[in-house]
Amino acid sequence: MEDMLFYDRMQFAFTITFHYIFPQLTMGLSFLIVFFKWNYLRNKIEKYNDAAKFFMKIFAINFTIGVITGIPMEFQFGTNWAKFSELTGGIIGQTLAMEGMFSFFLESSFLALFIFGEKLMGQKLHLLTGFLVFLGSWASGYFILATNAWMQHPVGYEILENGKYVLTNFSALFSNPWLLPAFLHNQLASMVTSSFVVASIGAFYILQNKYVEHGKLFLKTGVIFGMASSLLVAFPTGDWNAKNVAKHQPASFAAMEGIFETEHAGAEIVLVGQPNMVEKKLDNKIAVPNVLSFLTYQDWDTQISGMDKFTEEELPTNIPALYYAYHIMVGLGTIFIGIMSIAIFFLWRKKLFTIKPLLWTIMFLFPFPYIANITGWYVAELGRQPYLVYGLLKTADGISPTVSSGNTLFTLLGFIGLYFLLGMLFLLLVGKAIHQGPKTQTH
Numbered sequence: 001m002e003d004m005l006f007y008d009r010m011q012f013a014f015t016i017t018f019h020y021i022f023p024q025l026t027m028g029l030s031f032l033i034v035f036f037k038w039n040y041l042r043n044k045i046e047k048y049n050d051a052a053k054f055f056m057k058i059f060a061i062n063f064t065i066g067v068i069t070g071i072p073m074e075f076q077f078g079t080n081w082a083k084f085s086e087l088t089g090g091i092i093g094q095t096l097a098m099e100g101m102f103s104f105f106l107e108s109s110f111l112a113l114f115i116f117g118e119k120l121m122g123q124k125l126h127l128l129t130g131f132l133v134f135l136g137s138w139a140s141g142y143f144i145l146a147t148n149a150w151m152q153h154p155v156g157y158e159i160l161e162n163g164k165y166v167l168t169n170f171s172a173l174f175s176n177p178w179l180l181p182a183f184l185h186n187q188l189a190s191m192v193t194s195s196f197v198v199a200s201i202g203a204f205y206i207l208q209n210k211y212v213e214h215g216k217l218f219l220k221t222g223v224i225f226g227m228a229s230s231l232l233v234a235f236p237t238g239d240w241n242a243k244n245v246a247k248h249q250p251a252s253f254a255a256m257e258g259i260f261e262t263e264h265a266g267a268e269i270v271l272v273g274q275p276n277m278v279e280k281k282l283d284n285k286i287a288v289p290n291v292l293s294f295l296t297y298q299d300w301d302t303q304i305s306g307m308d309k310f311t312e313e314e315l316p317t318n319i320p321a322l323y324y325a326y327h328i329m330v331g332l333g334t335i336f337i338g339i340m341s342i343a344i345f346f347l348w349r350k351k352l353f354t355i356k357p358l359l360w361t362i363m364f365l366f367p368f369p370y371i372a373n374i375t376g377w378y379v380a381e382l383g384r385q386p387y388l389v390y391g392l393l394k395t396a397d398g399i400s401p402t403v404s405s406g407n408t409l410f411t412l413l414g415f416i417g418l419y420f421l422l423g424m425l426f427l428l429l430v431g432k433a434i435h436q437g438p439k440t441q442t443h
């Protein structure tokens with residue numbers, strides 16, 4: 001049974017990690033495409049329209065691969081996680097169905113119209129189709145986050161005699177206190193990814209002395225939106241999420257922050273340290289006293305429960321992985337704010353386009369928001385363990401008893417091979433689009 005659980009979790013972790021590479025770009029990029037198109041209508045400067053159409057090509061490639069890699073996850077609910085689907089399908093099936101029926105079809109339908117329908121529809125309707133693509137992509141994120149929010153903090157449900165969960169309050173799904181902060185944090189994090197990608201492509205064009213005017217537009221836009229979204233991811237949305245975890249999942253909060261022992265007064269915030277699970281402490285710790293209590297409760301002396309206050313069963317199953325994922329996410333977010341602050345300063349001084357070390361830094365920075373986003377999701381999912389539905393349904397009770405560990409391992413290896421080929425195809429197509437560059441067309 002332990003092998004089955006391990007391989008089921010590994011397969012889902014691999015497929016969802018690879019899948020989330022793509023929607024985290026499309027959700028943020030859809031907003032920037034609308035921004036470029038709106039500026040074109042307002043100023044009639046052709047490079048804004050070129051930017052909108054260029055990034056819609058990259059959006060379309062991401063969207064296609066995202067759809068392909070998302071389909072297997074739906075099937076895993078019925079194969080590897082059949083018991084979970086049987087017990088909770090009456091609740092999570094509703095939000096997942098709305099995501100497919102409303103958001104996916106809205107996004108995919110108007111994506112085709114945006115790509116092929118500019119001359120037929122005219123510029124104002126072309127902007128409208130871009131806005132509807134943006135609306136569909138963000139609605140998709142909203143319904144997915146509503147599903148996850150219920151698993152993190154279940155509300156509006158009843159458990160029947162046969163163990164199945166049924167929804168007793170539909171509006172509770174969408175007024176879940178976990179949902180709004182998680183949704184805003186996730187969407188702004190996707191804005192960070194897309195802004196850094198746009199800025200990176202702009203820096204590449206400037207360094208290559210190719211499509212320089214477009215490159216300057218991409219870099220300026222990416223830096224401005226990258227700075228704004230990086231700040232908003234940290235505060236207020238990141239702060240709001242952390243307070244939610246402290247309130248509803250206190251054991252997870254203690255593990256995230258590396259608090260092994262409860263301090264009598266205020267809790268310190270750990271900057272550096274390595275969890276030592278044998279001696280129940282952090283090795284080589286560097287911490288600032290009382291700061292965590294102030295950030296969480298706006299009081300320097302409020303006590304925060306450490307892991308010593310919880311039973312072994314209440315604590316997350318992999319404390320080191322949760323701790324490191326959280327600190328990687330926060331550390332990268334801090335670096336993003338620092339680099340974007342420097343870039344904004346030189347943009348204000350009108351020197352950004354000429355400082356090559358900074359351009360090289362921005363160009364090579366684009367993978368790191370992907371890492372920060374994925375580790376952020378690891379924090380959410382590792383923090384919920386050992387539960388699928390927090391406090392109600394254990395992960396071990398949600399797997400399919402009829403799917404062997406050998407079958408799961410075999411298909412996992414198949415996914416690794418297939419996704420490697422898809423990844424190579426994706427890089428080839430995006431690389432070709434960047435090489436061809438934005439094309440100016442006369443109207």
